[in-house]
Amino acid sequence: MFPIVESREIAKNVFFQKIQAPRVAKKRKAGQFLVLRKGEQGERIPLTIVNSDPVEGTVTIIFQVVGKSTAELSQMKAGEALQDVVGPLGLATHVENFGTVVCVCGGIGTAPLLPIATSIKNAGNKLVSIVGARNKDLIILEDEMKAISDELIVTTDDGSYAKKGFVTTALQEMIDAKTKIDLVIAIGPVPMMRAVSEVTRPHNIKTMVSLNPIMVDATGMCGACRVTVGGETKFVCVDGPEFDGHLVDFKELTMRNRAYLREEKVAMEKFEHKDGKCMGGSN
Amino acid sequence: MAEITPKPRPKPFSIPRQPMPEQPASVRVKNFNEVPYGFTADLAVLEAQRCIQCKNPACVKGCPVSVKIPEFIDLVAKGKFAEAARKIKETNALPAVCGRVCPQEEQCEAPCVLGKKGDPVAIGRLERFVADFERVTGNVEIPKPGASTGKKVAIVGGGPAGLTVAGDLVAFGHDVTIFEALHKAGGVLMYGIPEFRLPKDIVQAEVEYIQKCGAKLECDVVIGKTITIDELLEEEGFDAVFVGTGAGLPYFMNIPGENLIGVYSANEYLTRANLMKAYDFPTSDTPLSKVKNVAVVGGGNVAMDSARTAKRMGAENVYLIYRRSKKEMPARIEEIHHAEEEGIDFRLLNNPLQFIGNEDGWVTEVECQVMELGEPDASGRRRPVPVKDSEYKLPVDVVIMSIGNGANPLVPATTPGLDTNKWGNILADQETGKTSKKGVFAGGDIVIGAATVILAMGAGRKAAAAIHDYLMTGNW
Numbered sequence: 040m041f042p043i044v045e046s047r048e049i050a051k052n053v054f055f056q057k058i059q060a061p062r063v064a065k066k067r068k069a070g071q072f073l074v075l076r077k078g079e080q081g082e083r084i085p086l087t088i089v090n091s092d093p094v095e096g097t098v099t100i101i102f103q104v105v106g107k108s109t110a111e112l113s114q115m116k117a118g119e120a121l122q123d124v125v126g127p128l129g130l131a132t133h134v135e136n137f138g139t140v141v142c143v144c145g146g147i148g149t150a151p152l153l154p155i156a157t158s159i160k161n162a163g164n165k166l167v168s169i170v171g172a173r174n175k176d177l178i179i180l181e182d183e184m185k186a187i188s189d190e191l192i193v194t195t196d197d198g199s200y201a202k203k204g205f206v207t208t209a210l211q212e213m214i215d216a217k218t219k220i221d222l223v224i225a226i227g228p229v230p231m232m233r234a235v236s237e238v239t240r241p242h243n244i245k246t247m248v249s250l251n252p253i254m255v256d257a258t259g260m261c262g263a264c265r266v267t268v269g270g271e272t273k274f275v276c277v278d279g280p281e282f283d284g285h286l287v288d289f290k291e292l293t294m295r296n297r298a299y300l301r302e303e304k305v306a307m308e309k310f311e312h313k314d315g316k317c318m319g320g321s322n
Numbered sequence: 323m324a325e326i327t328p329k330p331r332p333k334p335f336s337i338p339r340q341p342m343p344e345q346p347a348s349v350r351v352k353n354f355n356e357v358p359y360g361f362t363a364d365l366a367v368l369e370a371q372r373c374i375q376c377k378n379p380a381c382v383k384g385c386p387v388s389v390k391i392p393e394f395i396d397l398v399a400k401g402k403f404a405e406a407a408r409k410i411k412e413t414n415a416l417p418a419v420c421g422r423v424c425p426q427e428e429q430c431e432a433p434c435v436l437g438k439k440g441d442p443v444a445i446g447r448l449e450r451f452v453a454d455f456e457r458v459t460g461n462v463e464i465p466k467p468g469a470s471t472g473k474k475v476a477i478v479g480g481g482p483a484g485l486t487v488a489g490d491l492v493a494f495g496h497d498v499t500i501f502e503a504l505h506k507a508g509g510v511l512m513y514g515i516p517e518f519r520l521p522k523d524i525v526q527a528e529v530e531y532i533q534k535c536g537a538k539l540e541c542d543v544v545i546g547k548t549i550t551i552d553e554l555l556e557e558e559g560f561d562a563v564f565v566g567t568g569a570g571l572p573y574f575m576n577i578p579g580e581n582l583i584g585v586y587s588a589n590e591y592l593t594r595a596n597l598m599k600a601y602d603f604p605t606s607d608t609p610l611s612k613v614k615n616v617a618v619v620g621g622g623n624v625a626m627d628s629a630r631t632a633k634r635m636g637a638e639n640v641y642l643i644y645r646r647s648k649k650e651m652p653a654r655i656e657e658i659h660h661a662e663e664e665g666i667d668f669r670l671l672n673n674p675l676q677f678i679g680n681e682d683g684w685v686t687e688v689e690c691q692v693m694e695l696g697e698p699d700a701s702g703r704r705r706p707v708p709v710k711d712s713e714y715k716l717p718v719d720v721v722i723m724s725i726g727n728g729a730n731p732l733v734p735a736t737t738p739g740l741d742t743n744k745w746g747n748i749l750a751d752q753e754t755g756k757t758s759k760k761g762v763f764a765g766g767d768i769v770i771g772a773a774t775v776i777l778a779m780g781a782g783r784k785a786a787a788a789i790h791d792y793l794m795t796g797n798w
C-alpha cells in the first residue's frame with residue numbers, strides 16, 4: 040500500500056497529492072510518470088511525477104478531475120492509502136544546454152512541465168515560459184514557474200487574467216519579434232500541442248510534446264498507447280512520452296483518446312449517482 | 323469434497339475414458355465462469371482405474387517436468403486424493419494450472435499406451451481434480467523451507483517460470499524475492515488466459531502457496547525502471563537474479579488502419595477483460611467496448627481466447643480470420659472445439675489486407691483476401707498464397723490482433739552485458755538458464771519465445787537447480 044501524505048485542491052478541479060512511494064521517488068527523473076490504482080476495482084491511471092523527494096520517499100502528482108477515476112482519487116485524504124503505485128515509467132527528458140528554450144504549458148500541462156522546465160533551467164538554458172489556461176481559475180503553479188523562468192508570460196483565453204489570448208498567440212509574437220528560440224517544449228491538451236507544433240513548423244524550431252494516450256499496463260505489453268510518429272508506430276509508455284511534435288499524428292491521437300467516451304460516461308453517471316453529488320469534470 | 327473408498331478395480335480396458343462434465347455452450351457464452359466443471363470424485367476414481375500402471379511409463383517421458391504420473395494416478399484410484407496432490411507437487415508446483423491449460427494431448431497423454439488401442443488416460447483431468455481437491459478441502463501442506471543458506475535471489479517476473487524458480491529456491495533455503503511489474507503476480511495466467519479457462523482465484527491461490535512456502539513478492543516493481551538488474555546485484559545485495567519476464571510485446575501486421583479505434587492487440591483486449599475485469603464494468607473501472615461484430619486475426623490459443631472472450635462480452639458475430647487451414651492451427655484441439663461449439667465463425671484460409679474506418683476513427687470493416695495452400699515454408703507448414711481477385715469486406719466494430727508476441731526489450735535494454743538474439747530473446751543455456759552475464763539466469767518465454775506454461779516451468783526447475791549450484795559453489 041502507498042499512503043497519501045498530503046492532498047489538496049490547488050485550482051478548480053485540480054488536485055495536488057503527495058504519496059509515499061520510496062522506490063519510485065528514489066529513481067525518478069524529470070519527464071517520467073507513474074501508474075496508480077486506487078483500490079481493487081480501480082483503473083490503472085497514468086500521471087506525471089511532478090516532483091519527488093528521495094529522502095522522505097515521496098512523489099508528487101497534480102491531476103485534473105476528468106472522469107470517474109480521477110474524481111475518486113481527488114476524494115482521497117491524507118492518511119488513506121493507494122493500492123498500487125508503479126514507476127518511474129517512460130523515458131526521462133533529454134536535457135542539455137540548448138540555448139534558449141521556451142516551455143509552453145496549457146492548463147494542467149503546467150504540472151508535468153514544471154520538473155522539465157526546472158532541469159532545463161538547471162542545465163544553463165535561458166528559459167522563457169508561457170503558461171496559459173481557459174480562464175484565471177485554471178492557472179496553476181504560476182509562482183513556481185515564475186521562480187525558475189528568466190521570463191514568464193501568462194495568457195487566458197477569455198482575458199480574465201494577465202494577457203488575453205492563447206499560448207500560441209504569445210509564442211507567435213516571440214517568433215515575429217525574431218527572438219532566437221532553440222527549442223520549444225509544449226505540454227497541455229492535444230489540440231494545444233498540435234497548435235504549438237503548427238506555429239513552430241514553418242520556422243523549423245524543434246518542438247517536443249508530451250503525449251497522453253490511453254494506457255493500460257504502461258510497460259510496453261499491451262499496445263494501447265500506440266501513436267504514429269513520423270509514419271512509424273510507437274508505444275508512448277516505453278518510447279515516450281516525449282516526441283517531436285512535427286512528426287506526431289495528432290489527429291489519430293485525438294481520435295484514439297475518445298475510444299471510451301461512452302463507457303466513461305456510464306461510469307461517471309453511476310459514480311455521481313452513488314455519491315449523491317456532481318463532480319463536474321472538464322477536459 | 324471428501325476422500326472416498328473406491329469399489330474394487332475393474333478389468334483394464336473395460337472402462338471408457340470419462341468425459342468432462344461442462345457448461346453447455348448456449349449457457350457459457352453468457353458468463354465468464356469456468357467451462358468444464360471438473361471430475362467428481364467417482365469419475366476421478368473410475369478414470370484413474372483405467373491406468374494400467376506401466377513399469378516403464380511412457381506418459382512421464384512426455385511430461386516436461388516429469389510428474390510421477392502412474393504413482394499419483396494410483397493414489398487417485400485408491401481414493402487418496404490429498405496424497406496424490408502431494409505426489410504431483412514433488413515435481414510440479416502449479417498442478418491446478420497445468421491440469422487446466424497444459425496441452426496434455428501432445429505431452430503426457432500422447433504416448434500413453436492406452437492410446438494405442440483406444441483413448442489415453444485423462445491425465446490432465448485427474449491432475450486438475452486432485453489439485454482442486456487439495457485446495458477446496460483446505461488440506462494444503464506447506465513444505466518447510468530448507469535451512470537458511472544466507473543467499474539472496476531476485477526473481478524478475480511473477481509468471482509460471484518465476485514462480486517455479488521461487489518455489490524451488492526457498493526449498494533449498496535461499497532468501498527469495500519475486501519482483502512483478504503488474505499489480506498481481508501470475509503473468510499470462512492472470513492477464514492473458516481468460517477466467518472461463520483458468521479462474522483467477524486459482525492462480526492467486528497458487529501464488530499465495532509459493533508465498534506461504536517462504537518466497538517474498540513485491541508487485542508494482544518494473545525491473546529496468548524501478549530498479550535495474552545491476553542495482554539488484556550491487557546495491558540490494560542479491561547474489562543471483564532469475565529473469566522470467568515472458569513474451570510481452572504484441573505483434574501487429576503493419577497493414578493500413580491498424581491504429582483505428584477498436585483495433586486491439588490480444589494482450590490489451592485480454593488484459594482489460596481478465597486482469598482488470600472489464601466484464602464487470604462499471605463495478606470495475608476499466609472499460610471494454612461492447613459491440614456486435616468482432617474479427618480476431620490468428621489461429622493460436624491466444625486467438626481462441628480472444629474470440630471466446632469477445633463472444634462473452636456480448637458480440638453476436640465473432641469471425642476468426644486465419645490464413646491457413648484448420649489442420650495447421652497452433653491452438654489446442656480442445657480450445658478449437660470449444661470455440662466452434664460457442665459459435666465462433668471460422669474464416670479459414672483468409673488473410674486481412676487492411677482495416678477501414680469511419681470519420682470518427684472507428685474501425686468499420688476489414689478487407690480480407692482468400693488464400694490457398696502452396697509449398698511448405700521454413701516452418702514446415704504449407705505456405706498460404708493469395709487467391710487472385712478474392713478480396714471481400716466484412717463489417718466489424720472491433721478487431722483483435724492475435725498474431726503473436728515478441729520479447730519485451732525493457733530488461734535487456736537496461737542491463738549491460740546481457741546478450742539477446744536477433745528477435746530480442748535473452749540468450750540462455752537451455753540446461754542451466756545461464757546468460758552472458760555472471761549471476762544472471764533466464765528462462766521461459768523470454769528465452770524461447772511464446773511457448774507454454776509447462777515449458778516455462780520446466781525451464782524454471784532447471785534454472786533453480788543451476789542457481790542453487792552457483793550459490794553454493796560460486797562456480798559460473
Ligand SMILES: Cc1cc2nc3c(=O)[nH]c(=O)nc-3n(C[C@H](O)[C@H](O)[C@H](O)COP(=O)(O)OP(=O)(O)OC[C@H]3O[C@@H](n4cnc5c(N)ncnc54)[C@H](O)[C@@H]3O)c2cc1C
Nearest residue numbers: 085086087101102103106107108109251252253254296303
Ligand atoms: C504519460 C501520461 C501522463 C499524464 N499525466 C497527467 C498529469 O500529470 N495530470 C493529469 O491531470 N492527467 C495526466 N494524464 C491524463 C490522465 O491519465 C487521465 O486524465 C486519467 O487517466 C483520466 O481518468 P478518468 O477515469 O478520471 O477519466 P475517464 O472518464 O476514464 O476519461 C476521461 C478522458 O481521459 C483520458 N483517459 C482516460 N483513461 C486514460 C488513461 N488510462 N490514460 C490516459 N488518458 C486517459 C481520455 O481522453 C478520456 O476521454 C496523463 C496521461 C498520460 C498517458
Ligand SMILES: Cc1cc2nc3c(=O)[nH]c(=O)nc-3n(C[C@H](O)[C@H](O)[C@H](O)COP(=O)(O)OP(=O)(O)OC[C@H]3O[C@@H](n4cnc5c(N)ncnc54)[C@H](O)[C@@H]3O)c2cc1C
Nearest residue numbers: 479481482483503509510514545568766767773774775778
Ligand atoms: C492468451 C494466452 C493463452 C495461452 N494459453 C496457453 C495454454 O492454454 N496452455 C499453455 O501451456 N500455454 C498457454 N499460453 C502460453 C503461456 O501462458 C506462456 O508460455 C507462459 O505464461 C510463459 O511463462 P513465463 O513465466 O515465461 O512468462 P509470463 O507468463 O509472460 O510472465 C512474465 C511476468 O513477468 C512480468 N514482467 C515482465 N517484465 C517485467 C519487468 N521488467 N519487471 C518485473 N516484472 C516483469 C510480467 O508482468 C509477467 O507477470 C497462453 C498465452 C497467452 C497470451
Ligand code: SF4
Nearest residue numbers: 373374376381434435
Ligand atoms: S502410459 Fe498411460 S497407462 Fe501407462 S502409466 Fe502412464 S497414464 Fe498409466
Ligand code: FES
Nearest residue numbers: 257259261262276
Ligand atoms: S500502455 Fe500498454 S503498451 Fe503502452
